[in-house]
Amino acid sequence: MIEAVGLTKRYGARTAVHNLSFQVRPGAVTGFLGPNGSGKSTTMRMILGLDTPSAGAVTIGGHPYRRLPNAPRQVGALLDAKAVHGGRSARNHLLCLAQLSGIPARRVDEVLGVVGLQAVAKKRSKGFSLGMGQRLGIAAALLGDPQVLLFDEPVNGLDPEGILWVRNLMKSLAAEGRTVFVSSHLMSEMALTADHLIVIGRGQLLADTSISQFISQNSSDFARVRTPDTEPALREKLGTVLGGAGGQVLPEPDGALRVTGLPLPRISDLAHEAGIRLWELSPHQASLEEAYMRMTQGAVDYRSTDDKLAGFDQPLPPGAQPPPQLPVPGQGQPGWYPPPPPQQGGPVPAGRPYGIPAQAPAGQPYGAPVQAPAAPVAAPAPQPHPYREDSR
Numbered sequence: 001m002i003e004a005v006g007l008t009k010r011y012g013a014r015t016a017v018h019n020l021s022f023q024v025r026p027g028a029v030t031g032f033l034g035p036n037g038s039g040k041s042t043t044m045r046m047i048l049g050l051d052t053p054s055a056g057a058v059t060i061g062g063h064p065y066r067r068l069p070n071a072p073r074q075v076g077a078l079l080d081a082k083a084v085h086g087g088r089s090a091r092n093h094l095l096c097l098a099q100l101s102g103i104p105a106r107r108v109d110e111v112l113g114v115v116g117l118q119a120v121a122k123k124r125s126k127g128f129s130l131g132m133g134q135r136l137g138i139a140a141a142l143l144g145d146p147q148v149l150l151f152d153e154p155v156n157g158l159d160p161e162g163i164l165w166v167r168n169l170m171k172s173l174a175a176e177g178r179t180v181f182v183s184s185h186l187m188s189e190m191a192l193t194a195d196h197l198i199v200i201g202r203g204q205l206l207a208d209t210s211i212s213q214f215i216s217q218n219s220s221d222f223a224r225v226r227t228p229d230t231e232p233a234l235r236e237k238l239g240t241v242l243g244g245a246g247g248q249v250l251p252e253p254d255g256a257l258r259v260t261g262l263p264l265p266r267i268s269d270l271a272h273e274a275g276i277r278l279w280e281l282s283p284h285q286a287s288l289e290e291a292y293m294r295m296t297q298g299a300v301d302y303r304s305t306d307d308k309l310a311g312f313d314q315p316l317p318p319g320a321q322p323p324p325q326l327p328v329p330g331q332g333q334p335g336w337y338p339p340p341p342p343q344q345g346g347p348v349p350a351g352r353p354y355g356i357p358a359q360a361p362a363g364q365p366y367g368a369p370v371q372a373p374a375a376p377v378a379a380p381a382p383q384p385h386p387y388r389e390d391s392r
């Protein structure tokens with residue numbers, strides 16, 4: 001088990017990791033998520049004793065990495081697949097690592113087989129593709145047959161077959177009772193691979209939960225309803241009817257309505273009673289990506305000025321728990337600047353309902369429950385996301 005308690009790392013005025021506490025348990029794949037620069041690699045380096053915490057501690061099996069007896073036999077890691085002597089062959093690279101840790105040479109051939117690099121084992125690694133380099137890095141992590149494995153972006157550069165292979169490898173390692181801690185930006189892949197999630201933003205813990213709980217706590221099921229495209233007035237009428245019945249109704253760019261707060265049979269009955277024909281009435285569950293976007297929206301450091309994701313920052317769905325208010329690490333220190341407030345006419349402001357472009361006349365939700373201002377919007381939403389800088 002990996003256990004971090006109050007883990008903090010400061011680089012001068014910059015706080016990369018702030019008071020992070022979590023456990024990574026054996027027998028499961030634990031995903032490690034966070035926006036760019038949120039402190040994932042720094043955390044992994046501290047776990048592996050490559051960086052010294054400014055405060056707090058992190059242990060593996062109760063010991064700091066540097067005090068683990070024969071650590072390479074207990075912990076395997078892929079941090080940077082490019083950290084290989086390019087002039088060495090794949091086999092020689094692994095042989096060097098094996099000899100340093102007292103691992104027999106036959107294990108090198110075993111892991112080359114596991115990662116599928118036997119055919120190129122004698123080729124210099126500097127000629128390897130990104131995906132081949134990843135496979136070599138994974139082979140190095142597996143070399144000591146360790147109980148604890150850390151992978152930083154293991155599917156980076158892999159083709160679909162390679163991604164599937166990594167997914168199955170992670171799952172089988174966890175099924176053998178090992179501790180598997182893996183970071184990735186590929187949400188769809190994480191949803192298929194991980195059992196548990198640790199999410200950080202700006203170096204702080206945002207969530208430590210199962211995938212299913214994470215999605216249900218940070219999103220809501222919804223219905224998509226579509227009236228005949230040929231009769232726009234029906235869509236307006238339906239929106240008003242559903243809004244009046246307590247539903248939260250948001251128009252989507254393709255002409256459908258996204259409805260929360262009303263079960264499908266009730267939507268059907270209401271439409272029927274109002275004499276409105278439907279072309280679509282379908283149940284939907286939010287994806288991990290959508291839930292992740294909602295949670296980390298206010299903790300993103302690097303964002304394009306052409307922000308297509310601003311619509312994710314809508315008020316939390318009914319029943320969803322907002323994450324606790326956390327201080328921003330580094331706030332008030334030299335070098336820390338809050339991002340500028342949303343500008344009128346600039347990127348889509350906070351609180352805008354899902355999928356509504358800035359100029360859309362259909363920017364108004366139907367009915368009372370939706371707390372979203374009309375477009376264009378200058379003021380913050382009535383219930384700003386607790387992680388947005390401009391909400392403080």
Ligand SMILES: Nc1ncnc2c1ncn2[C@@H]1O[C@H](COP(=O)(O)OP(=O)(O)OP(=O)(O)O)[C@@H](O)[C@H]1O
Nearest residue numbers: 011014015016034035036037038039040041042043
């Ligand atoms: N050696 C260092 N010196 C100074 N600042 C650093 C150092 N290493 C990391 N940082 C800073 O710490 C913060 C966290 O970086 P880190 O690489 O851990 O993030 P990350 O979540 O792994 O990002 P990404 O997803 O982009 O890989 C960043 O602001 C980064 O610039």
